Amino acid sequence: MSEAASQAVGIDVGGTKIVALRVTDEGKELARSVRPTPADDMDATLATLVAALGDVSDPDVVAVGVGAAGLVEEGTGVLRFAPNLAWRDAPIAEVVGRAAGTRVIVENDCTAGAYGEYRVGAARGVAHVLYIGVGTGIGGGLILGGSLYRGAHGFAAEVGHIVVEPDGPVCGCGNRGCWETVASGSAITREGRAAARRHAPLAARAGGDPDAVTGHMVVDAARDGDAVARGIVTEVGRRLGEGIAGLVNVLDPATVVVGGGVGGAGDLLLDPARTAFVDAVEAAQYRPAVPIVEAHLGTDSAAIGAALLALEDHR
Numbered sequence: 001m002s003e004a005a006s007q008a009v010g011i012d013v014g015g016t017k018i019v020a021l022r023v024t025d026e027g028k029e030l031a032r033s034v035r036p037t038p039a040d041d042m043d044a045t046l047a048t049l050v051a052a053l054g055d056v057s058d059p060d061v062v063a064v065g066v067g068a069a070g071l072v073e074e075g076t077g078v079l080r081f082a083p084n085l086a087w088r089d090a091p092i093a094e095v096v097g098r099a100a101g102t103r104v105i106v107e108n109d110c111t112a113g114a115y116g117e118y119r120v121g122a123a124r125g126v127a128h129v130l131y132i133g134v135g136t137g138i139g140g141g142l143i144l145g146g147s148l149y150r151g152a153h154g155f156a157a158e159v160g161h162i163v164v165e166p167d168g169p170v171c172g173c174g175n176r177g178c179w180e181t182v183a184s185g186s187a188i189t190r191e192g193r194a195a196a197r198r199h200a201p202l203a204a205r206a207g208g209d210p211d212a213v214t215g216h217m218v219v220d221a222a223r224d225g226d227a228v229a230r231g232i233v234t235e236v237g238r239r240l241g242e243g244i245a246g247l248v249n250v251l252d253p254a255t256v257v258v259g260g261g262v263g264g265a266g267d268l269l270l271d272p273a274r275t276a277f278v279d280a281v282e283a284a285q286y287r288p289a290v291p292i293v294e295a296h297l298g299t300d301s302a303a304i305g306a307a308l309l310a311l312e313d314h315r
Helices: 042-056 092-100 109-120 179-183 185-196 200-204 215-223 227-251 267-280 298-314
Strands: 007-013 017-023 029-036 061-068 071-073 078-081 088-090 104-108 129-134 138-144 255-259 292-294
Touching: 007 042, 007 092, 007 109, 007 298, 017 042, 017 298, 029 042, 042 088, 042 092, 061 092, 061 109, 061 298, 071 104, 078 092, 092 104, 104 109, 104 298, 109 129, 109 138, 109 255, 109 298, 129 227, 129 298, 138 179, 138 227, 179 185, 179 227, 185 200, 185 215, 185 227, 200 215, 200 227, 215 227, 215 267, 227 255, 227 267, 255 267, 255 298, 267 292
Parallel strands: 007 061, 061 104, 129 255, 255 292
Antiparallel strands: 007 017, 017 029, 071 078, 078 088, 129 138
């Protein structure tokens, strides 16, 4: 099959942005579009998704895949619920398929991310993979025995919504103290804003307004050696590692891949996660090492994975 005939579009619908990529069957990027997500308006988000598809479309595209954050029902392409978007029963496959003129595959974004890393990324060829997407929230994807695991309804690996602090912060899903409230980009943002009220250098990064501090600002400050910011990232990394330990106890993967927007913090986040993981996992000294690695595809894991899944379905 020629490169032209092997092209697909993959679209990652996140809480802050929609990324559309046109790629080859090896995940090589040919075109890109990035648009902000109107997260509080489902119809506007669907329209933006279609517009992003149009930005990168080409006559040689034979398949379209979408990765969306939330509960994507297997077989229907409907996003039933999204904790960090105003989406309920969103008919993504129908709307995008009408615009694309072809069948559209819809997956949870981290399920797609897991597949992207398995096919062409950090977990290439690894049969048992736990993928953790750390961004606004936390999502998960599973490769078990060399195959994607979606569960009975397509809702598997919603790992960010395991309650770890029953009286903790309110989560986007409506519960309190979910893992993503203490180990995600939102946790870094929340703690960064609190710290900026007493730590002027952090507030200065947001023009003196503590409430304008973002997680990315905190990570940048940590990279620059700010001790307060580094302490926040270290604590969030510790909570991330503790949660990963529990999941490894249940799933026994060969490797853990961390992606998403906050995954790009690299070893600032992952080193404390690795330390906490070894401290918390059952019988660390008696089991084979389980590496916790950064996603090779970065924040493009979901878009590339969705495109490759769509090509697989097309064949």
